[in-house]
Amino acid sequence: MSSRRSRSRQSGVSTEITDAQITDLVSKLQQLIPELRARRSDKVSASKVLQETCNYIKSLHREVDDLSDRLSQLLATTDSNSAQAAIIRSLLM
């Protein structure tokens, strides 16, 4: 039994995965990535989109980590100051 034909269709419902579908998804992804947004989608290869996606996600992760760091420090000081906490709460509601 070769390849993907049998493999990719386990269940009853799945549709065949077409090239167009993939292209569509890739271009949607491309729109999200700041680096690639400006370029026309037919000029950017799928491989490049994936690459930039990975890089972008990694950089977002790093940002979140940095922010977590910062927040953890800030929260340590805020805890002791309940007035500030109340302000935050009211602002966020």
Next chain:
Amino acid sequence: MASFEPNVDSSNSETSRESNQKKRRKIGDHATDNNSANAVPWRSEAEQRIYSRRLVEALRRTPSSQAKPRAAGQVRETADRVLAATARGRTRWSRAILGRWRKLRTQHKKAKKASSTGLKRTRISCGERRNRLAAVQKKARVLSRLVPGCRKVSFPNLLEEATDYISALEMQVRAMTALAELLSGGAPAGLDGGALC
């Protein structure tokens, strides 16, 4: 917080050899039908506000004391967890994050990274030139490791999940930045105005 019960429902294109891990979330629902429609509007301010609020609540609830303040790792976990919860369980990555956290809480930290990649065959149906395919596959594999819970999903699913995940991460960054600004005595107006980035 809502409880997302992972239904055991593997109706997606996973390979059957992972039936052991079926217990964990194999909700292979949606994706093929409606690509974009599942999107939580990550860009909306309302969503961000909801997230911020929940994040603050969750952070307040995390155990901490003067002696042992919250670690950055804890904050990160909390932030991710709240993010996943805000996703309302419609995406695989969010369910993966929630599952991971719940598992850590209840029992043994079974490392989720069970096995090798499932993207051995990107199921692109036609038009494969071997070179292109190999490069794409490799990158897809890397991507699948970055997006939680997506190691074994099909290629189109992976792309969808990644799309949603990126939007969610961006929102997370915006919200946390705003929160940090707020806490450091910055301009509270930023939250209402929305010009946070």
